[in-house]
Amino acid sequence: MKTTLRLEGLDCADCAAKIENKVKKLSGVNNVSVNFVTSKMVIDHNEQDAAKILDEIVAVVKKMEPDVNIKRAL
Amino acid sequence: MALSTNKKRLARILAGSVFYAAGLLYGAEGTTASLALFLSAFVIIGGDVLLRAVRNIYHGRVFDEHFLMSVATVGAFIIGQYPEGVAVMLFYQVGDLFQSFALNKSRKSIADLMDIRPDYANVLRGDKLEKMDPNDVEIGDVICMRPGERVPLDATIIEGNSMVDASALTGESVPREVTVGDPILSGCINVNGYIKAQVAKGFGESTVNKILDMVENASDKKSETENFITKFARYYTPVVVVLAATIAVIPPLLIPSATFYDWIYRALTFLVISCPCALVISVPLSFFGGIGAASRNGVLVKGSNYLEALSQTETVVFDKTGTLTKGVFKVQEVVPTGISGAELLRTAAYAESHSTHPISTSLRQAYGEDIDSSKVTDTNEIPGHGLTTVVDGKRVLAGNAKLMRREGINFPDPIQAIGTVVHVAIDGDYAGYILIADEPKEDSARAISDLKRAGVKETIMLTGDSKSIGEDIAKKLGIDKVYADLLPGDKVEKVEELLAQRSEKGKIAFVGDGINDAPVLARADIGIAMGGLGSDAAIEAADVVIMTDEPSKIATAIMISKRTLRIVKQNIAFALAVKFVVLFLGVMGIATMWEAVFADVGVSVIAIMNAIRALNTEKIGNDDVDIVKLDGLPDAELQKA
Numbered sequence: 001m002k003t004t005l006r007l008e009g010l011d012c013a014d015c016a017a018k019i020e021n022k023v024k025k026l027s028g029v030n031n032v033s034v035n036f037v038t039s040k041m042v043i044d045h046n047e048q049d050a051a052k053i054l055d056e057i058v059a060v061v062k063k064m065e066p067d068v069n070i071k072r073a074l
Numbered sequence: 075m076a077l078s079t080n081k082k083r084l085a086r087i088l089a090g091s092v093f094y095a096a097g098l099l100y101g102a103e104g105t106t107a108s109l110a111l112f113l114s115a116f117v118i119i120g121g122d123v124l125l126r127a128v129r130n131i132y133h134g135r136v137f138d139e140h141f142l143m144s145v146a147t148v149g150a151f152i153i154g155q156y157p158e159g160v161a162v163m164l165f166y167q168v169g170d171l172f173q174s175f176a177l178n179k180s181r182k183s184i185a186d187l188m189d190i191r192p193d194y195a196n197v198l199r200g201d202k203l204e205k206m207d208p209n210d211v212e213i214g215d216v217i218c219m220r221p222g223e224r225v226p227l228d229a230t231i232i233e234g235n236s237m238v239d240a241s242a243l244t245g246e247s248v249p250r251e252v253t254v255g256d257p258i259l260s261g262c263i264n265v266n267g268y269i270k271a272q273v274a275k276g277f278g279e280s281t282v283n284k285i286l287d288m289v290e291n292a293s294d295k296k297s298e299t300e301n302f303i304t305k306f307a308r309y310y311t312p313v314v315v316v317l318a319a320t321i322a323v324i325p326p327l328l329i330p331s332a333t334f335y336d337w338i339y340r341a342l343t344f345l346v347i348s349c350p351c352a353l354v355i356s357v358p359l360s361f362f363g364g365i366g367a368a369s370r371n372g373v374l375v376k377g378s379n380y381l382e383a384l385s386q387t388e389t390v391v392f393d394k395t396g397t398l399t400k401g402v403f404k405v406q407e408v409v410p411t412g413i414s415g416a417e418l419l420r421t422a423a424y425a426e427s428h429s430t431h432p433i434s435t436s437l438r439q440a441y442g443e444d445i446d447s448s449k450v451t452d453t454n455e456i457p458g459h460g461l462t463t464v465v466d467g468k469r470v471l472a473g474n475a476k477l478m479r480r481e482g483i484n485f486p487d488p489i490q491a492i493g494t495v496v497h498v499a500i501d502g503d504y505a506g507y508i509l510i511a512d513e514p515k516e517d518s519a520r521a522i523s524d525l526k527r528a529g530v531k532e533t534i535m536l537t538g539d540s541k542s543i544g545e546d547i548a549k550k551l552g553i554d555k556v557y558a559d560l561l562p563g564d565k566v567e568k569v570e571e572l573l574a575q576r577s578e579k580g581k582i583a584f585v586g587d588g589i590n591d592a593p594v595l596a597r598a599d600i601g602i603a604m605g606g607l608g609s610d611a612a613i614e615a616a617d618v619v620i621m622t623d624e625p626s627k628i629a630t631a632i633m634i635s636k637r638t639l640r641i642v643k644q645n646i647a648f649a650l651a652v653k654f655v656v657l658f659l660g661v662m663g664i665a666t667m668w669e670a671v672f673a674d675v676g677v678s679v680i681a682i683m684n685a686i687r688a689l690n691t692e693k694i695g696n697d698d699v700d701i702v703k704l705d706g707l708p709d710a711e712l713q714k715a
Contacts, residue, residue: 009079011173011174012354014139033294035290036358037358038181038185066129
């Protein structure tokens with residue numbers, strides 16, 4: 001399944017790439033793309049344990065960029 | 075959110091500046107009081123940068139902008155350059171703040187550009203209207219739209235008349251009239267009437283959602299330029315840092331007169347310029363802006379890589395029918411022999427009244443009056459020839475030259491006409507012929523001339539029709555080359571041939587309707603499909619989708635791509651030039667940290683502001699040709715755009 005997160009306040013393209021790489025390595029994540037321009041992260045992840053996977057993703061982003069505000073997009 | 079963070083930063087910068095000014099006024103360099111003032115200013119202004127630097131090292135990210143800036147400024151303090159340490163941090167923060175503003179502004183412009191997502195749908199429940207999230211509306215629900223409201227889902231009108239404005243989807247600003255039974259697409263604006271419509275597709279499958287999805291995901295497919303920047307960024311920072319370390323240590327050891335103080339200062343200058351931020355931010359931003367501008371013009375570009383390829387288009391190959399021509403047959407000429415033209419047309423229309431062939435349809439359309447089919451009897455179709463029938467008791471033959479010969483009719487042969495000829499004979503006597511042909515679209519000729527002006531070297535047309543028809547159309551439109559009598563499979567072969575001949579950098583675009591030519595679209599460097607609005611097949615098959623039926627949009631797309639690439643190149647050249655010049659001056663001891671800060675954040679701000687221009691949709695059109703010619707000229711020439 002696909003989930004889109006908005007990463008508000010993401011202001012370095014370099015961090016976008018780094019977040020992408022870290023999240024890609026999480027188990028349960030099949031694919032992820034962070035769009036720096038629209039500040040959106042689209043994650044293709046397993047349906048099973050979706051909530052847990054998303055929590056891990058949020059934790060990764062928070063660790064890399066504590067100033068980013070994460071919101072669930074439509 | 076971002077705004078309030080920026081406000082806090084601004085407050086800190088101002089407060090810190092007060093201490094900095096106090097430090098400068100106090101003078102008395104080297105005293106504890108002076109150090110205290112400057113140190114306070116430094117911590118107030120740059121505390122967060124230091125903090126982030128420490129935190130990032132903890133996370134294993136060493137070569138980070140904040141870390142380098144911290145080392146540079148703390149280094150300045152250590153060698154006793156208090157005012158400079160504070161000033162560099164101050165300017166870095168001001169520049170970074172500007173960068174953040176510029177970035178937010180361009181993000182907002184992009185968001186505005188794509189603000190075609192409907193927020194709500196008015197759904198009829200019983201006799202009441204309920205405001206719902208378009209996601210929750212189901213197929214078959216009835217939605218109502220007042221004047222000025224956006225159509226939330228693809229639907230079919232069941233009540234009311236109105237004009238709809240599809241400019242957000244197609245770039246076409248003239249509203250279209252719709253009435254009961256007509257489909258309306260989500261993303262359009264209902265202009266003046268109150269309409270009720272039945273939902274035909276869920277939101278996920280609706281046009282507006284598909285378009286937004288595509289545009290937003292377009293930047294995932296990276297252009298070569300973007301990949302180059304990513305690679306460049308990976309090496310740039312470490313290389314500059316290593317150089318800085320070398321500069322700090324080697325010259326003072328080798329050159330007798332050189333001091334550590336002097337060379338460490340030069341090394342610190344290097345560290346300030348070691349972030350490739352200007353490029354890393356502005357290049358993707360420009361591409362995204364270009365894709366946004368194209369979508370505003372009714373052209374969907376499915377990736378930055380395709381936008382880049384478009385700018386290198388050398389050859390445009392067109393499929394004829396449905397792309398350059400309307401794909402609708404029309405009576406062009408009625409040439410009677412022995413009877414009146416009206417009589418000939420009437421007879422032909424009657425004779426063909428039972429057939430569903432496009433030729434027959436065009437005859438009936440040209441005749442225009444109702445056909446009393448009871449007057450037509452004994453119709454007999456002869457495949458590959460035409461038909462024999464009885465109209466008003468007279469035996470009528472309608473078909474090609476082969477039919478006339480077979481039935482032993484005397485007729486003028488061959489006829490020098492371009493198109494399909496329908497001969498008619500009544501009771502054994504030749505009665506004349508009717509010429510039927512496909513028509514070029516209104517803007518086809520302009521499309522070809524615009525492409526030439528946009529820098530396309532060759533235009534080629536592929537067609538399954540005969541050579542004479544193909545060449546006639548090509549001559550009318552100004553197309554360079556025609557390959558006629560092609561079977562669908564031959565088109566792929568032709569494109570492959572052309573691909574083998576093209577120059578290394580030049581790209582070949584193929585334009586088709588996206589329905590029968592999917593393999594050719596896939597094979598070309600850039601597959602362009604026409605008439606994408608409402609056609610899922612076209613959207614799926616192509617790399618670039620023209621939402622309307624206008625071939626002239628191809629030139630528009632190429633112009634947008636060229637402008638985008640020009641902005642990207644300007645930014646790369648500008649950023650690298652400034653950085654390298656300041657690096658060089660830094661080594662020579664001419665440039666100070668002040669110039670270095672400009673080379674870092676100043677360049678970023680300028681590059682971002684330049685990138686925003688890629689979004690500008692207004693200047694695209696005929697007058698944009700001037701801009702194409704300006705290639706390579708300094709930015710000032712373009713700034714007026």
